[in-house]
Amino acid sequence: MKxxxxxxxxxxxxxxxxxxxxxxxxxxxxxxGAGAPPEPSEPWLAAAxxxxxxxxxxxxxxxxxxxxxxxxxxxYVERLDADFERRIFPRVTxxxxxxxxxxxxxxxxxxxxxxxxxxxxxxxxxxxxxDEIFAVQGETIGGTIHILADDPSYxxxxxxxxxxxxxxxxxxxxPDMSAWLNEAVATEVEMRVHDGAADTPGGRAFLEAERDDVxxxxxxxxxxxxxxxxxxxxxxxxxxxxxQQSHLIFQIFLQRYGWDGLEKLxxxxxxxYVDTATAFPAVFGLSEEAFVRAAxxxxxxxxxxx
Ligand SMILES: [Zn+2]
Numbered sequence: 309m310k311x312x313x314x315x316x317x318x319x320x321x322x323x324x325x326x327x328x329x330x331x332x333x334x335x336x337x338x339x340x341g342a343g344a345p346p347e348p349s350e351p352w353l354a355a356a357x358x359x360x361x362x363x364x365x366x367x368x369x370x371x372x373x374x375x376x377x378x379x380x381x382x383x384y385v386e387r388l389d390a391d392f393e394r395r396i397f398p399r400v401t402x403x404x405x406x407x408x409x410x411x412x413x414x415x416x417x418x419x420x421x422x423x424x425x426x427x428x429x430x431x432x433x434x435x436x437x438x439d440e441i442f443a444v445q446g447e448t449i450g451g452t453i454h455i456l457a458d459d460p461s462y463x464x465x466x467x468x469x470x471x472x473x474x475x476x477x478x479x480x481x482x483p484d485m486s487a488w489l490n491e492a493v494a495t496e497v498e499m500r501v502h503d504g505a506a507d508t509p510g511g512r513a514f515l516e517a518e519r520d521d522v523x524x525x526x527x528x529x530x531x532x533x534x535x536x537x538x539x540x541x542x543x544x545x546x547x548x549x550x551x552q553q554s555h556l557i558f559q560i561f562l563q564r565y566g567w568d569g570l571e572k573l574x575x576x577x578x579x580x581y582v583d584t585a586t587a588f589p590a591v592f593g594l595s596e597e598a599f600v601r602a603a604x605x606x607x608x609x610x611x612x613x614x
Contacts, residue, residue, distance in 0.1 A: 355428035378418025466502030492558030
């Protein structure tokens with residue numbers, strides 16, 4: 309099975325929030341009086357022009373606006389939208405007990421190049437996009453979901469559910485949510501919508517595939533320890549095994565506190581307008597860091613890593 313790989317929205321929010329990050333205007337051309345036309349040199353503008361030159365197709369429904377860039381089989385976008393309305397949106401919003409800011413915009417791209425243009429058009433830097441573009445299937449930026457749909461036979465419902473979960477979490481009225489938790493919740497939602505819960509055959513297969521991926525990545529990387537500390541997490545955010553490690557850590561969270569524990573944590577964050585690290589001890593009686601460290605140890609033992 310083709311493994312699904314995702315980016316988190318947080319990387320981009322952090323990037324966009326960095327002082328000066330969005331004001332990265334190119335330095336004036338060195339040669340005196342060079343006067344290079346500024347517009348075509350802006351990657352986002354070039355990307356927008358590429359997209360404007362492609363076929364475009366819009367489908368609107370109650371909760372979503374599907375904007376397809378490129379060529380897709382007849383009825384493909386309509387079927388995806390219908391599945392989103394009938395199954396994905398109700399299930400994700402029920403699981404999270406919340407709805408995103410509506411409508412959700414879903415942009416579909418028929419090639420990786422077109423997806424690259426879509427991300428550049430959002431103002432992400434060329435370096436940032438090109439470092440990761442090979443691995444991206446879905447990406448959420450603000451309220452917009454970007455999805456690579458280059459294989460019409462591939463079932464995108466898990467990707468849509470995952471990215472919709474990010475969109476719901478991004479519309480919470482809280483100052484910050486921990487990156488590992490954001491990614492883990494989106495992956496758990498994806499699993500439940502696409503493959504079933506942890507006690508169903510599909511869900512078990514999903515978790516086993518994650519463990520296999522994490523183990524092979526750990527051995528490939530030559531480390532015996534899962535790199536789950538915060539610095540390593542951010543450093544490795546772009547590599548998919550890290551997301552899966554977060555999700556495996558979240559399985560331990562669920563064993564201990566249940567799905568209801570997540571709801572308590574989110575509510576505490578919303579009511580107090582506090583970040584995850586602040587709400588965690590108030591709800592569970594230990595620091596988030598202590599929980600993650602203990603869960604890492606448990607996971608490491610379970611995976612027979614030192
Ligand atoms: Zn994600």
